[in-house]
Amino acid sequence: NVCIMWFRQDLRLLDNPAFSFAAEQGNVLPVFIFDNTAPKNAKLGGASQWWLHNSLKSLNKSLDNHLLVLSGDPKKLIPQLCEEYSASSVVWNRCYEEWQRERDASIKSELNKNDIPARSFNGSLLWEPMQVLKKDETPYKVFTPYYRKGCLQKDPPRFPVSKPENLTLCEAKGAGETGIEQLKLTPSIPWYKDMEKMWEPGEEGAASRLSRFIEEAAQSYQNDRNLPAVKGTSLLSPHLHFGEISPNQAWFAILGAFDNAFDHKDLDVYLSELGWREFSYYLLYHFDNINEVNFNAKFNHFPWRSSRKDLEAWQKGQTGIPIVDAGMRELYKTGYMHNRVRMIVGSFLVKNLLIDWREGERWFWDCLLDADMASNSAGWQWVAGSGADASPYFRVFNPLLQGEKFDKEGEYVKTYCPELAKLPSKLIHQPWAAEKNVLKACGIELGKDYPKPIVDLKASRQRALDAFSEMKERN
Ligand code: FAD
Numbered sequence: 001n002v003c004i005m006w007f008r009q010d011l012r013l014l015d016n017p018a019f020s021f022a023a024e025q026g027n028v029l030p031v032f033i034f035d036n037t038a039p040k041n042a043k044l045g046g047a048s049q050w051w052l053h054n055s056l057k058s059l060n061k062s063l064d065n066h067l068l069v070l071s072g073d074p075k076k077l078i079p080q081l082c083e084e085y086s087a088s089s090v091v092w093n094r095c096y097e098e099w100q101r102e103r104d105a106s107i108k109s110e111l112n113k114n115d116i117p118a119r120s121f122n123g124s125l126l127w128e129p130m131q132v133l134k135k136d137e138t139p140y141k142v143f144t145p146y147y148r149k150g151c152l153q154k155d156p157p158r159f160p161v162s163k164p165e166n167l168t169l170c171e172a173k174g175a176g177e178t179g180i181e182q183l184k185l186t187p188s189i190p191w192y193k194d195m196e197k198m199w200e201p202g203e204e205g206a207a208s209r210l211s212r213f214i215e216e217a218a219q220s221y222q223n224d225r226n227l228p229a230v231k232g233t234s235l236l237s238p239h240l241h242f243g244e245i246s247p248n249q250a251w252f253a254i255l256g257a258f259d260n261a262f263d264h265k266d267l268d269v270y271l272s273e274l275g276w277r278e279f280s281y282y283l284l285y286h287f288d289n290i291n292e293v294n295f296n297a298k299f300n301h302f303p304w305r306s307s308r309k310d311l312e313a314w315q316k317g318q319t320g321i322p323i324v325d326a327g328m329r330e331l332y333k334t335g336y337m338h339n340r341v342r343m344i345v346g347s348f349l350v351k352n353l354l355i356d357w358r359e360g361e362r363w364f365w366d367c368l369l370d371a372d373m374a375s376n377s378a379g380w381q382w383v384a385g386s387g388a389d390a391s392p393y394f395r396v397f398n399p400l401l402q403g404e405k406f407d408k409e410g411e412y413v414k415t416y417c418p419e420l421a422k423l424p425s426k427l428i429h430q431p432w433a434a435e436k437n438v439l440k441a442c443g444i445e446l447g448k449d450y451p452k453p454i455v456d457l458k459a460s461r462q463r464a465l466d467a468f469s470e471m472k473e474r475n
Contacts, residue, residue, distance in 0.1 A: 001025055001026030001027060001088050002026065002027045002028075002029055002085045002086060002087040002088060002170055003022040003025035003026060003027065003028055003029070003087065003088065003089045003090070003091060004022075004029045004031055004078070004081055004082065004085070004087045004089070004090040004091070005018060005019050005022040005028050005029065005030045005031065005091055005092070006018075006031050006032075006033070006074070006078065006090060006091070006092040007019075007030060007031065007032045007059065007067075007092075008032075008092060008093065008095055008100075008243075009093075009095055009124060009241065009242060009243040010092075010093040010123045010124060010243035010246075011032075011055045011056065011058075011059045011202075011203070011242050011243050011244050012059070012203040012206070012243060012244050012245065012246070013059075013062050013063075013163050013164075013203065014160070014162065014163050014203065014249070015123075015160035015161050015162075015245075015246045015248055015249050016093065016123055016161070016246075017093065017121035017122065017123050017158075017161055018091040018092050018093045018119070018120070018121045018123055019091075019164065020161050020162075020163075020164045021091055021119065021121065022089075022091045023164030023166065023167050024164070025088070025089055025091075026088075026168070027168050027169070027170050028167065028168065028169055028170065029068065029081070029085055029087065029169075029170040029172055030063050030066060030067050030068065030169065030170075031067075031068045031069075031070065031081060031172075032056060032059075032067060032068070032069045032070070033069075033070050033071070033072065033074045033077055033078075034069070034070070034071040034072075034183050035072075035073070035074055035103075036071055036072060036073065037073045037074075037075075037103070038099065039099050041291060041292065041365075042097060042099060042373060044371075045365045045366035045367065045368070045371050046187065046366055046367070047192075047195070047335040047366065047367050047368055047369045047371065048368070048369065048371050049185040049186070049187075050185065050186060050187070050192045050195065050335075050369070051199075051201050051238055051242060051335075051369045052185055052242065053180065053183070053185035053186050054201035054202065055201040055202055055242050055244060056069060056180045056183075057177065057180055057202075058201060058202025058203060058204070058205075058244075059202070059203070060176060060177060060180060061202075062203060063169060064169065065175065065176040065177070066169040066170070066171070066172070066175050066176070067175060067176065067179070067180075068081075068172040068174065068175040068179060069175075069179030069180050069182075069183065070179065071182070071183055074103060074107060075103060075106060075107055075110070078090060078107050078111070079107075079110060079111065079114070082111065082114070082116055085170060085172070087116065088116065088117075089116060089117045089118070089119065090107075090111055090116060090117075090118045090119075091118070091119045091120070091121070092104070092118075092120050092121075093120065093121050093122065093123025093124060093243070094120045094121065094122055094123070094124070094128070095124075096125075096129065096281050096284055096285050096374070097284065097373050097374075098288075098289070104120065108120070122158070123243065123246060124240075124243050124246060124247070125247065125278055125281055126151070126157035126158075126247050126248060126251060126274065126275075126278055127150075127151045127154060127157065127278060129281060129282045129284075129285035129286055130285070131154065132146065132150040132151055132154065132282065133150075134150070139282065139286040139287075140282070141388045141389065142388070142389045143275070143276065143279050143389045144389075146279055146282065147272060147275040147278070147279065151275065151278065157247075157248050157251055157252075158248055159248070159252060160246065160248045160249050160252055192335075194333050194334055195334060195335045195369065198334050198335075198336070199238070199335070199369065201238070201239075201242070201244070202244055203244045203245070205239065205244070206236065206239035206240075206244040206245035207245065209234060209235050209236055209239060210234065210236060210245060210249070210250055210253055211253075213233075213234035213235070213236070214253060214254065214257045216231075217231060217232050217233070217234070218234075218254065218257070218258070218266060218267060218270060219258075219264075219266050219267075220232065220266060221233070221266040221267070221269055221270045222265050222266045222269045225269070225273075225339070225340075226340050226406050227340075227406055227407070228326075228327075228330075228338035228340055228341050228406065228407055228412040229407055229409075229411035229412040229415070233338075233339070234250070234270070235336070236250060237336075237369075237370035237372075237375075238335075238336075238369040238370040240277065240370075241370050241371070241372045241375075247274050247277065247278070250274060251271060251274060254267055254270060254271060276375075276378075277374075277375060279378070279389075280372075280374035280375040280377075280378035280379075281374045283295070283374070283377075283378055283387075283388055284373060284374040284377070284378075287388075290374075290377040290378065290381065291358075291361060291373055291376070291377035292358065294381070294384075294386040295381050295386055295387045295388050295390075296385075296386045296387070296390070298386075298471060298472070298475045299384070299385075299386035299471065301471050301474040301475060302356075302386075302467065302468075302471045303354075303467050303470055303471065304354060304355060304356040305353065305354040305355060306355075307353070307355065310353045310355065310454060310455075311349075311353075311355055311359055313451070313454050314328060314345070314348070314349050314353060314355075315328065315363055316328065316332075317329035317332065317416070317417075318451050318454075319348070319451065319453065319454050319455075320431075320432070320446075320450070320451035320452050320453035320454055321348065321399045321400075321453055321457070322403060322410075322413045322417055322420055322428060322429050322430075322431065323341065323344055323399050323400075323402060323403035323407060323412070323413060323429060324344060324345050324348045324399050325413075325416070325417055326341070326407075326412055326413045326415070326416035326417050327341035327342070327344060327345040327416075328345055329416040329417065330415075330416050331364070331367050331368065332367060333416070335367065335368060335369035336368070336369060336370065337368070338412075340402070340406055341412075342364075342379060342383075343383055343391075343397060344397050344399050344402050344403075345360075346360055346379070346380060346383035346384075347383055347391075347396060347397035347399075348397070348399055350383060350384045350385075351393075351396045351397075351460070351461070351464040352396070352399075352455050352457065352460040352461065352464065353454075353455065353460070354460075354463060354464060354467055357380045357381065357383065357384035357386065358380075360380055360383075361376055361377060361380040364376055364380070385468075393464075393468045394465060394468055396461045396464055396465070398457065398461075399429075399457070400429050400430055400457060403428075403429035404429055407429070408425065409425045410423070410425050410428030410429065413428050413429065414428070417450065419444065419449050419450050420442075420444065420450060422441075422442035422443060422444070423438075423442050423444070424438075431444065431446060431450060432446060432452060432453055
């Protein structure tokens, strides 16, 4: 009795409902398919490809080299595998992007026609989007009622399932590392060297991040999560995206490690951040193309500027605004950017530079290791003010004040913009305000060693507010 376990965004063995079910059926054939039919905007970015390569290696190791890795169209490959291995069932954990849902539904009905049952499970969300609706059966659009009323007052999330005890794996032709290497996911230029130092893709890496967070940072999360120079967050996002750990494992680990977690502000805030991830998936599921279409249709008439030069300065961390540049360089170097800084660089692009949020979304998509259709789109629409429960457009983050508040000593800026390291803390966020002799003493010539600001913060803020008024008039 062969059961095909189709791994997708659930690259783990622990708390994997589909995998546990497969193990009960008999012989398990574990398969991963690199789906080359993904639409253009869902094709993996460079950073994600690097992660996936390493994550598959780790999963294959946990499966004693039995993971069969293929590339192609799952609609063709799954039925072919069923025939080749005389499989009697196929299982997977659900994915939520529209194209994935359509693909899966079509595979399911095709298999059913051939009397092969296909079963899917919830392996990556605490509450699935179809479970949570308002009293009038329509979806929530605002986070707090969605989370507090819709989710928390519902049935609690599923408790993590343990690893299957009796596991027999199929000996498949071509299984193991070769299939992974054949995907050619690692680039020829090794830009990922810094990422290797910081991250450990795979289930073990995810588990150790979570325990470190619980031991060292969870109890001061509310304050420290805002400080980019402090390791105050869990750094679980890429692990969660690829499903090397489930949100259920994180959720119940917190509830298990501390008494009355919901009464503890730091822990409550952390759990609600997992709630924001759920909310992003909820929006992705209930509304169309949130990675492209403005949630708030008024923004369809927004007078965006088009400036390749400014966009490139932003992408390269060369805007002359230190906290923005530090964030963009952190992203490029490590594949990650701190959440507070994501909001700052996002606001700067969309408001001070007046560049369409979709440009930012695409750049993040390519560079982030945690690039996630749901959270990235929801994050960008939040920043732009075009989202469901979004920051109002007229609230423009002042990067100078944000830097002074959340990176007081400039440690974060110094890490990623070392050319500014000698500046005194009170000037590090605004080198343009330093006297010439101070700059000289610090070995900085503005415009040469570090750029002059590409926009005036005050004037560009006003320009953004004017553009917003123009949009309102057009509607
Ligand atoms: P922690 O603070 O430890 O939070 C725990 C987990 O909760 C995270 O791992 C993540 O899964 C979830 N979470 C936390 N904050 C958010 C949030 N605001 N929205 C959704 N989920 C959240 N997150 C992604 O996972 N992928 C993305 O592509 C992504 N793009 C973003 C783009 C923008 C413009 C913004 C403002 C935010 C984006 N986020 C994205 C959300 C957030 O920045 C990251 O999830 C967070 O920084 C990851 O770090 P962490 O794991 O240490 O988070």
